[in-house]
Amino acid sequence: MKKLILLFIFLSTSLIIFAQQDLTLYNTINISQSSRVNPSHKADNKFYIGLPILSSNYFLLSNSSFTYHDFYKKRSDDSVTLDINNTVNKLRKTNFLKTSFNTDLISFGFKMKKNYFTANITEHVNFAFLYSKDLINLIDKGNGPYIGQQLDFVKTGFDATHYRDYSIGWAYDLNEKWTTGIRIKYLYGMENYSSTAGDFGLYTASDDYSLEVPTDVVINTSSPDNSEEGYEQFDTSDTGVRNKNIKKYLLNKKNRGFAADLGATYKYNDTWKFSASIIDLGYIKWKEDLKNFKTVAGKYEFSGVDLIRFINDTTANLEAVLDSIGETFKTSETSDAYTTYLPTHVYLGANYNINEKSFAGALIHTEFFKKTIQPSVTLSYNLQVGRHLSTSLSYSYLNHTFDNVGVGLAVNVGAVQLYTVTDNLIGLIAPLDARNSHIHFGFNLIFGRPFKDRDKDKVADKKDKCPDIPGLIKFDGCPDKDGDGVPDKDDKCPDIAGLKEMMGCPDTDHDGVIDRDDQCPTDSGLVIFFGCPDTDMDSIPDPQDSCITEKGLPINNGCPDTDGDGLIDKLDSCVLVPGPRSNNGCPIIEKVEIKPSKPIKVQLSKEDQEIINKVFSNLEFESGKSVIRSTSYLSLEELIKLLNRKPTFRLLIEGHTDNVGSAQLNMRLSLSRAEAVKTYLTDRGIDTERIIAKGYGLTQPVAPNTTAAGRQKNRRVEFTILE
Numbered sequence: 001m002k003k004l005i006l007l008f009i010f011l012s013t014s015l016i017i018f019a020q021q022d023l024t025l026y027n028t029i030n031i032s033q034s035s036r037v038n039p040s041h042k043a044d045n046k047f048y049i050g051l052p053i054l055s056s057n058y059f060l061l062s063n064s065s066f067t068y069h070d071f072y073k074k075r076s077d078d079s080v081t082l083d084i085n086n087t088v089n090k091l092r093k094t095n096f097l098k099t100s101f102n103t104d105l106i107s108f109g110f111k112m113k114k115n116y117f118t119a120n121i122t123e124h125v126n127f128a129f130l131y132s133k134d135l136i137n138l139i140d141k142g143n144g145p146y147i148g149q150q151l152d153f154v155k156t157g158f159d160a161t162h163y164r165d166y167s168i169g170w171a172y173d174l175n176e177k178w179t180t181g182i183r184i185k186y187l188y189g190m191e192n193y194s195s196t197a198g199d200f201g202l203y204t205a206s207d208d209y210s211l212e213v214p215t216d217v218v219i220n221t222s223s224p225d226n227s228e229e230g231y232e233q234f235d236t237s238d239t240g241v242r243n244k245n246i247k248k249y250l251l252n253k254k255n256r257g258f259a260a261d262l263g264a265t266y267k268y269n270d271t272w273k274f275s276a277s278i279i280d281l282g283y284i285k286w287k288e289d290l291k292n293f294k295t296v297a298g299k300y301e302f303s304g305v306d307l308i309r310f311i312n313d314t315t316a317n318l319e320a321v322l323d324s325i326g327e328t329f330k331t332s333e334t335s336d337a338y339t340t341y342l343p344t345h346v347y348l349g350a351n352y353n354i355n356e357k358s359f360a361g362a363l364i365h366t367e368f369f370k371k372t373i374q375p376s377v378t379l380s381y382n383l384q385v386g387r388h389l390s391t392s393l394s395y396s397y398l399n400h401t402f403d404n405v406g407v408g409l410a411v412n413v414g415a416v417q418l419y420t421v422t423d424n425l426i427g428l429i430a431p432l433d434a435r436n437s438h439i440h441f442g443f444n445l446i447f448g449r450p451f452k453d454r455d456k457d458k459v460a461d462k463k464d465k466c467p468d469i470p471g472l473i474k475f476d477g478c479p480d481k482d483g484d485g486v487p488d489k490d491d492k493c494p495d496i497a498g499l500k501e502m503m504g505c506p507d508t509d510h511d512g513v514i515d516r517d518d519q520c521p522t523d524s525g526l527v528i529f530f531g532c533p534d535t536d537m538d539s540i541p542d543p544q545d546s547c548i549t550e551k552g553l554p555i556n557n558g559c560p561d562t563d564g565d566g567l568i569d570k571l572d573s574c575v576l577v578p579g580p581r582s583n584n585g586c587p588i589i590e591k592v593e594i595k596p597s598k599p600i601k602v603q604l605s606k607e608d609q610e611i612i613n614k615v616f617s618n619l620e621f622e623s624g625k626s627v628i629r630s631t632s633y634l635s636l637e638e639l640i641k642l643l644n645r646k647p648t649f650r651l652l653i654e655g656h657t658d659n660v661g662s663a664q665l666n667m668r669l670s671l672s673r674a675e676a677v678k679t680y681l682t683d684r685g686i687d688t689e690r691i692i693a694k695g696y697g698l699t700q701p702v703a704p705n706t707t708a709a710g711r712q713k714n715r716r717v718e719f720t721i722l723e
Contacts, residue, residue: 021060023378024394024406025421025440026347027361031390031410032109032444033419035118035169037347038277039181040263042116042171043109046448048417050107050120055444058102061427061437064374064399066090068432084140091133092400096374099127099160104442109169111448118169118183128343129158130370138202151202157370159194159340163187163284165259181263181277187342189255189284192222194340217295219331220338222255222286257284259342275349280342292334343369356456358383374399378406378423387452388412396423401435417444465489519543602649602721608642612719615639619677619717626672628680636677639719640684651686652720653677655695656702658711663697671695673717692722 022037032043033056050056066087073083107120134151169183196218224245225231233245259282265275348364363378380394392408408421420441422428427437451460457470457477464477466489471479478487484497484504491504493516498505505514511524511531518531520543525533529541538551538558545558547570552558559568565578565585572585579586604612618635621628628636643649655670674693682688703710 021345021365021367021376021398021423021438022058022421022440023363023365023376023396023398023423024380024392024408026349026363026365026378027351027359027380027382027394028390028392028408028410028419028421030384031408031417031419031421032107032118032446033440033442035109035116035171035181035183036261037279037345038263038265038275038349039118039169039183039261040171040179040265040275040277041181042111042173042179043446044450045111045446047110048108048444048446050104050442050444052105053103054442055107056102056104056120056122056440056442058100058440059438060100060423061431061434062399063097063435065092065095065435067435088133088136088140091136093133094372095131095133096369096372097127097129097131098369099125101125105164114173116171118167118171120167120169121164122167123164125162126343127158127160128369130372131156134202157195159370160192161189161194161284161340162191163189163255169261171263177267179265179267181261181265183261185259185261185282187257187259187282187284188251188253189222189257189286190249190253191224192220192255192284192286192340194221194338195219219293220286220340221291221293222289223291224249224289226289226291253289254287255284257339258282271353273351273353275347275351277345277347279345279347281344283339283341285337285339287337290335290337292336292338293331294334295331343367357385380406382408392421394423398423399435403434404436406438412446412449415445415447417446419443600723602723604721608646608721611635611638611642612721615719616717621673621676624669626669626676628676636680640681640686643681643686643690646721648723650690650692650722651681652722653691653693654718654720655693656700656714656716656718657698658701658714659698659705660711663699667695667697669695670697677717 022034025031025034026037028034029041030044032045032048032050035041035043036056070087070090071082071084072080073086074080102122102124105121105123107118107122109116109118132151135156138146138151165185165187167183167185169181171179171181173179224233227233229245234242234249236242236245259280261277261279261281263275263277265273267273344367346366346368349361350363351359351361353359359382361378361380361382363380365376365378367374376396376398378394378396378398380392382390382392384390388411390408390410390412392406394404394406394408396404396406398404403426404424405426406421406423407425408419410417410419420439422440423438424434424436427434428439431437450458451462453459453464454461454467455464455470455477457464457472459471459473459477461467464471465475466478466487469479469488471477471487475487478489480487480491481494482491482497482504484491484499486498486500486504488494491498493503493505493514496506496515498514499507502514505516507514507518508521509518509524509531511518511526513525513527513531515521518525519529520532520541523531523533523542525531525541532541532543534541534545535548536545536551536558538545538553540552540554540558542548545552547557547559547568550558550560550569552560552568556568559570561568561572562575563572563578563585565572565580567579567581567585569575572579574584574586577587580588615632615635615638619628619632639651643651653674655672655674657666657670659666661669671694674695678688678691678693681691698705698714701710701714702716703713705711705714
């Protein structure tokens with residue numbers, strides 16, 4: 001128990017605070033170790049390897065309340081004295097002290113298409129202590145000054161851990177805008193001292209001045225010191241036993257756990273980029289060399305520790321101090337397994353590209369430890385100087401201080417990259433006057449680093465045939481805007497996809513004439529006619545040929561003139577005989593008008609006339625049709641007999657209608673009725689040459705159509721016997 005109290009006092013009086021943060025490194029992406037704070041960060045090399053111990057060494061010193069010089073003050077004679085009161089007065093209600101040291105045993109990474117894989121084995125030694133101002137006052141003065149008062153130990157606790165992580169990381173480009181990353185860690189724990197983070201207090205009773213502890217305090221330990229041999233097992237004279245014990249400590253303990261880092265980067269456009277990450281989301285389960293100490297709730301007496309005397313002569317007074325504290329707070333001891341959680345870090349970043357060589361960044365960082373949140377804000381500026389030097393300048397609000405000016409340098413010489421980064425340069429120069437001191441340095445062997453590439457098209461300038469215009473690797477860095485497989489520098493039509501054999505120009509109709517020069521781009525044609533066809537092969541291109549399917553002469557716009565009369569065939573009414581244009585290409589022939597003689601009616605006998613009159617009177621048709629009613633057949637049969645007796649007679653049949661309906665319809669009806677009668681007669685043996693059928697429609701009325709009787713008279717078929 002005394003050694004636990006010693007650790008407690010050591011942490012309480014230490015000025016060294018470590019907490020992995022790497023605020024400046026976060027935006028120094030061309031250093032491979034930047035992926036440790038955001039696994040989506042991808043180094044700009046194809047492969048890197050970190051040599052053991054040398055590639056990454058990390059230190060951070062920081063404090064939330066005071067500096068080393070706050071412990072001392074000068075007297076008038078320039079002598080120095082401890083000033084505990086000054087230090088205590090600078091404390092906040094809740095304070096923290098932390099320590100950590102990280103070094104890579106080995107690390108490497110490599111790029112594979114859209115992926116970047118990393119692996120590392122890293123040794124960690126971390127210490128963290130949260131304490132209230134009331135706790136220090138109690139240690140310094142005892143509980144005498146606080147009779148009847150409640151001392152508040154809000155969020156008090158500590159954690160000291162030695163562990164190793166075996167990590168594998170993967171960053172992947174989802175698309176042109178998003179990159180995601182993950183790192184999985186197997187954790188191997190070697191040693192731990194930790195306490196519960198309790199919201200507890202101490203009350204000094206007014207009657208007997210005893211300390212009343214209302215809640216239990218638990219301290220867990222996993223350490224070789226808890227074993228029967230203690231630390232002496234590493235210092236035995238038996239080399240074999242010593243090596244076996246060291247090997248077990250470093251490799252074969254049962255304290256194991258897992259953790260994960262998550263990250264993402266979003267490229268909003270060529271100017272803005274945003275990123276976020278969660279680091280050390282994990283735990284260690286401690287199962288070996290265990291001791292648990294529990295201080296139960298109850299009453300205790302404690303007179304305090306003379307801190308000035310203790311600090312001035314630690315060796316002489318340590319045993320007395322430990323005895324005093326150990327005797328005051330009685331504890332119970334167990335050996336139970338327990339779990340500790342890594343302090344988790346959250347980063348939110350934004351970058352603004354000023355130009356291709358520089359960018360500005362803003363970063364919010366938060367660490368979670370023992371139910372507390374410790375935020376910081378960083379502004380940074382990064383500048384690439386040539387191909388061999390990268391620089392970074394940062395300014396951070398950190399641990400309630402504003403004097404944190406950080407710098408970063410990365411120098412590339414051949415395959416060697418040397419780098420050093422600090423979040424507070426002042427803390428390195430004058431650590432006794434600063435709350436924060438930080439440095440991360442090392443060197444990597446890197447291969448496949450990008451060559452100088454002005455247009456950022458992944459083709460080195462010395463191989464780039466178009467070094468100032470982004471292009472394609474397969475075209476030696478030259479662009480192909482229209483994607484036709486012909487680089488723009490050789491493409492006569494760079495904005496329109498075309499054919500290689502046409503030097504990148506399209507030829508829609510595949511006639512060997514590019515569309516730009518083709519007067520008929522959609523019709524396959526001949527080169528001599530600028531891509532237009534000559535369908536009739538008359539040496540006149542179709543757009544100028546008025547007769548594209550017939551051979552013709554240029555004078556006739558490609559149309560033929562078979563009879564050579566100057567009038568093209570399609571306008572010539574007499575294609576084979578020449579004639580004047582005025583007569584539509586036909587010869588002029590004098591016309592003799594031959595007027596046909598009027599038919600001569602035959603003078604019929606009375607008996608013959610009665611037959612004609614009977615047919616006229618009895619002939620009837622179906623309404624609106626040319627179908628003869630059967631009632632008319634007897635009269636028509638007598639007419640047939642007449643025509644058979646008189647073989648020289650010819651018959652004129654004339655059909656007429658009234659004015660009901662259209663003239664065209666009535667004309668057809670009158671003719672069809674006359675033809676129906678003719679058909680009836682010829683079907684019964686009368687020679688068709690002897691019968692003439694005509695229709696006059698409504699053109700020859702014999703009575704007015706204004707009355708029904710008049711219209712009845714006009715609907716008739718007349719019969720006339722001709723010689």
